[in-house]
Amino acid sequence: MSETIVSLPDQETASIPKMNYLSKENGLLSWLLTSDHKRIAILYLISISFFFFIGGSLAALIRLELLTPQSDLMATDTYNKVFSMHGIVMVFFFLVPSVPATLGNFFLPMMLGAKDLALPKVNLLSWYLYMVAGVLALYSMAAGGVDTGWTFTTPLSTHYVNTHVITTGMAIFVAGFSSIFTGLNFIVTIHKMRAPGMTWFRMPLFIWAHYAASILMVLGTPVLAIALVLVVLERTVGIGVFDPAKGGDPLLFQHLFWFYSHPAVYIMILPGMGVISEVISTFSRKRVFGYTAVAFSSVAIAVFGFFVWAHHMFIMGISSYSVLVFSLLTMLVAVPSAIKIFNWAFTLYKGSITFETPMLYAFGFMGLFTIGGMTGVFLGTSGTDIHLTETYFIVAHFHFVMVGGMLMAFLAGLHFWWPKMTGRMYPEKISQLAALITFIGFNFTFFPQFILGTLGMPRRYASYPAEFQVLNVLSTAGASILGVGYLLPVFYLLWSLKYGAIAGENPWQATGLEWQTQSPPLTENFTEIPVMDHEAYDYEWLERQKEKEVPSVG
Amino acid sequence: MDHISQVLWQFLVKWLTNFALFPPEASKIAPQMDALYFFIVLVSLIGLTIVVLLITSFSVLYSKRRHPVAVQIEGSTLLEATWTIIPLGLFLMMFVWGALIYFRVYTPPANAMNIYVVGKQWMWKAEHPGGQHEINSLHVPTGQPVQLTLISQDVFHSFSIPAFRVKREAIPGRYTTVWFEPTVPGTYHLFCTQYCGTEHSHMIGDVVVMTPEDYKKWLASSTSGMSLAQNGERLFASLSCTACHNTRPDARGPSLANVYGATLTLTSGQRITADDAYLREAILNPSQHITQGYAPIMPTYQGQVSEEGVFALVEYIKHLDSDYRVQQTTATTTLLPESEGAAAKPASAQREVKP
């Protein structure tokens, strides 16, 4: 693909701007006590990457065990701990904060034309809460881990295991507050700190997506918090709230847990969808098709997302009439996601498309999220859910949307904004290769799991009937390829910090206020607050800017 | 040429069965569910194809090389409406179809034969009405609707028979039910699909579907001589239930003859149908389930009788169809000093056995 829209300054004379948010102050304390949203974003980036690789190692262990039908690589108890910790680390310590806490923290204020988030100190507190939670979780893992699954089903978690439920529960509780404060900060910033002229419908769709996700964070996470508190109380004091022998109801925990955990999946995916909007627009040089529809669909997903939680409980003995209601609402929540996919596809129509790495990840997202989303429909349809629930079909479904969807979107965003955050370009060829490897590895890993699920293989099984082995081996083979695809960026991104090309202000020639300042940005983002006098994704405005601009010397 | 094609055919069959994409269809509902499943597969494939076609064709037609200047398009209400309404319509169709199947799976026909299943870490115990017990297996006949009444002794489990396309959670504290009608004899997988602790992956077994004749033979050979109801009767007597639940005019509790399926009025004024769940609750949490007109003096048997014991009692009460039957039970003296939860009071309370 020799056609590219990359426009870099003359590499002979270009250099990183001397004054930027990275060089402003030095020393560990200047980072640990910073209130600069960009530095906090980098702190988060390092932390979540760390936890991603922990979760990934646990995944490798799972796939290795499942190479053979017998439970022979590790004790069954150990396997149970491994998949539990994999889920907990990936969901709470990687997926939930991934885009919002890194890219959202970094770019939300800049896209709005603000100098920081509304509550910078609270932002730093969020990171510290995340780190405290992370340390607790690591301690819990080191001390023997937890084997309840990430779903902490009662009464198993309250009365029938001897593992570190309380420590892990507390870790998630604290991480939850980190998430709540991030969401709170975003909502206040979006409402109160938009630059002059930045109306709601001039905001980039990335912001709309984060707004919707923040509503979910703020309203849903506290319910998880109280559910975990109740589990801890039940374990320590024995209050009986989930214990049938004392009149309690274990199904109450399910309702409280899923009331958060379903919106949680939208917390995880919406920011990724925001990234895709930005990337597709930039690399087709076009305003996103149906801006208003995409904006409203994000909010619709957030609103509807609160009313579908019991589709995780269709076979648990809830009344058939509840099943009807929740199944219907689940169908309704599927529609906005479909709308987005088509809107993104039609953004390509009559565009001018190039295929840099972020765009490749975005295409991967669109295909894989479509599959993941459609398989969600299998599960929201109550009839087929009976056969498919609690099997590998579920595992495949959520990995398609979370890994094929969200993680790809995160990588798209990371590559897209890498030049802005660091001032340097990543190496294009190897990153395209990594994207391809990831896509191939992903499909080999998770597509066989749909078939396994339909055949009936249950989830969370350390050993399985021999007839399922071929598909499991295929899945593990794919996982090894996928692992390579995820490791490559670590190396080349770190390499680029020293040897990457100087990016300049706007290497992608993107619209968006964050691209109209230097790379890396100043601590205060803008020397003076910009006035937003054009629509979002206004490429004609960008053309006019370029004509006016004096060529700069970095 | 003949035998070559035969070899190929055998290979094909072996290949297909080894590379099955879905489990065998061994129940009446299985093909119905598979039909919906394949419809959704079809819709998904079409949807995916459309999306992939759009992306690839637009990428080719409008690559920067071929189409250097983008045309700014705000949107199209018509297109938006199209790709909102068509997916919504399809999803709603699936919703309705799925709901019909769901109701079908969880609404047993009146002539379903009931088998009780208790799940506990880490095994399944099935109790047939004829008194046959099974562990980690379930023998059922073809052509006969079978209802399973499930409960867990400890944590959540889930009873799954992929070949029948049925699955139901077994929950501590309440009954759940599911039914199926097997159609093809054979042995099929039985899985626990709700993570339940260390041996979750070993809480598996076999569902053996037999022709009705074979099934009768199996029943005859596996029985202990006492039906489940008879076991229940013994338990009923040994737990001193007859002290209050007898046919005497001054009995402190209602006679339970024909109570199963009847509509009762409770002391709170609420009218309920005396089904399995009610009977279980009445044994374990009696004070909220007292029939109107009786004093709330029934003690709770929580902790004194296991879920299997409750199954036996419920089965007994289900078949209690006459006062004569009640008197027969009342006449039974305590037989089992070591029976389940024999917290039986000494004989003094139940000496009165005059019909």
Added chain:
Amino acid sequence: MSDSTVITYDAQAGEEHEHPSYQRHHFETIGQQNDATNFAMWLFLLTEIMFFGGLFTAYLIYRNWYYPAFVAASHQLDIFWGGLNTLLLITSSFTMAMGVWSAEMRKQGALVLCLTLTFVLGLGFLGIKTIEYREKFEKHHVPGLHYSVQSFTNPASDPEIEREYRDKPLPPDMATHTELYFFLYFAMTGMHALHMIIGICILGFMIVRARAGAYTGGHLAFVENFGLYWHFVDIVWIFLFPLLYLISRHQ
């Protein structure tokens, strides 16, 4: 758009500091700052509602299922203390509101007085809660700590309550459900008390700052926003009191 030829720019050097000292640099005007922090507090209170919501849900369900147990257990709570606590808390909301007004009017003495009164009333509330909790402990009504259902299966063993309510004895299986009531009682009032303690600590800090004149120079956002928090804690109690104390009190 500013051209990007200017390389070295010191944000502090060229800027004119026209804004009040208490305006943070990322806000354009003090009005924006006050707006934002106020909105943030309202949002935070919304999350608190969701947090308590889980407990209210559990209460709803179990009260519906085990009404007789809830009635009998609720009779164990003393309306006198509960009512007094309600009075104290409502009064403290009043003194808090007066404090906000004093800050607006820049009356430092009045502000300190109001904050101190609020502080004292809050402490009083907690003191009464300690008395109540202690009584529960003595009667073995704390779930998980040698919980005893004797007061419910045999009301005659509890002469005070018996005299007042003449409750019938509960059957044993219903009596075990009183433990659920008490778990809810302790969880809900305990969570509430925790929020009170946090509020009181912040009040202490505020009194010190108020005496130094921090809030009477025109910058009272902290007092206002804390006032919102305090009122919220009060409102939660207004819900807790009837739900926990006033179940079927009519004779």
